[in-house]
Amino acid sequence: MSVLTIQDISKKFADVDVIKHLNLQVNEGEFVSILGPSGSGKSTLFSLIGGILTPDEGTITLKGEKINSQTGAVSYMPQSPSLLPWRNVLQNVLLGQELKGTKDTNKAVEMIEKAGLAEYIHSYPHELSGGMKQRVSFIRALLSPQPIILLDEPFSALDELTRLDMQKWLLSIWENNRRTVLFVTHNLEEALFLSDRIVILSNKPATIAAEFVIPFARPRKEELLLDDGFLQWKRKIYYELKSFME
Numbered sequence: 001m002s003v004l005t006i007q008d009i010s011k012k013f014a015d016v017d018v019i020k021h022l023n024l025q026v027n028e029g030e031f032v033s034i035l036g037p038s039g040s041g042k043s044t045l046f047s048l049i050g051g052i053l054t055p056d057e058g059t060i061t062l063k064g065e066k067i068n069s070q071t072g073a074v075s076y077m078p079q080s081p082s083l084l085p086w087r088n089v090l091q092n093v094l095l096g097q098e099l100k101g102t103k104d105t106n107k108a109v110e111m112i113e114k115a116g117l118a119e120y121i122h123s124y125p126h127e128l129s130g131g132m133k134q135r136v137s138f139i140r141a142l143l144s145p146q147p148i149i150l151l152d153e154p155f156s157a158l159d160e161l162t163r164l165d166m167q168k169w170l171l172s173i174w175e176n177n178r179r180t181v182l183f184v185t186h187n188l189e190e191a192l193f194l195s196d197r198i199v200i201l202s203n204k205p206a207t208i209a210a211e212f213v214i215p216f217a218r219p220r221k222e223e224l225l226l227d228d229g230f231l232q233w234k235r236k237i238y239y240e241l242k243s244f245m246e
């Protein structure tokens with residue numbers, strides 16, 4: 001069943017077409033990644049879905065309801081963790097639920113413990129590392145009641161090893177929860193490792209240039225990254241991406 005349906009949306013800034021006639025559907029429990037050249041309109045697309053921007057044309061529908069220009073309908077995790085500095089870890093995790101009037105402290109505590117952050121539950125953001133802040137931010141998104149989570153390059157600021165740790169962690173948490181996720185990344189390997197489906201945006205004006213259903217079984221383990229099948233897929237999508245950058 002489709003959770004998010006984007007129908008024929010277009011967006012211009014001044015006279016420049018940034019998104020043109022873009023169609024995309026995300027199904028219940030699916031993990032879909034969006035890959036595209038820099039400046040192709042990935043963040044603009046997220047701002048449209050999040051209601052921060054209004055499309056010039058087209059419709060964005062969430063579970064059958066039109067959400068053009070509507071903020072708060074989706075759960076959003078930005079590139080840098082936007083934790084409130086005056087709230088501790090538990091209070092930050094509960095924020096998304098509080099805004100929607102549904103608070104489940106026990107579940108929040110359980111998730112924080114599962115994330116290996118039990119001893120930091122009453123710590124403040126300035127006492128956490130970058131990876132820890134991202135975990136808190138992701139748990140908050142995961143526990144928010146909206147039907148879809150948008151993740152905008154959540155690991156881009158992390159070093160390579162922390163990034164791999166975070167990918168493995170996110171995957172294990174997600175495979176146990178199966179929330180519907182739309183994920184933006186520049187990193188092809190990351191998209192392949194995490195996703196059920198990868199969508200490639202064309203250069204500006206952005207439209208869906210190609211789409212791949214990723215067949216690797218779940219749960220996925222780190223060893224997959226070295227598997228021949230994985231490398232073949234990486235090559236295939238790499239050439240597809242490259243053809244849009246030339």
Ligand SMILES: Nc1ncnc2c1ncn2[C@@H]1O[C@H](COP(=O)(O)OP(=O)(O)OP(=O)(O)O)[C@@H](O)[C@H]1O
Nearest residue numbers: 013014018036037038039040041042043044045204
């Ligand atoms: N508010 C705005 N006003 C004018 N132009 C804008 C605005 N926001 C974005 N753009 C332009 O729209 C295009 C797409 O930008 P966007 O940030 O969505 O791309 P992106 O794919 O997320 O880029 P990156 O991968 O580098 O983060 C760019 O050419 C950008 O300059």
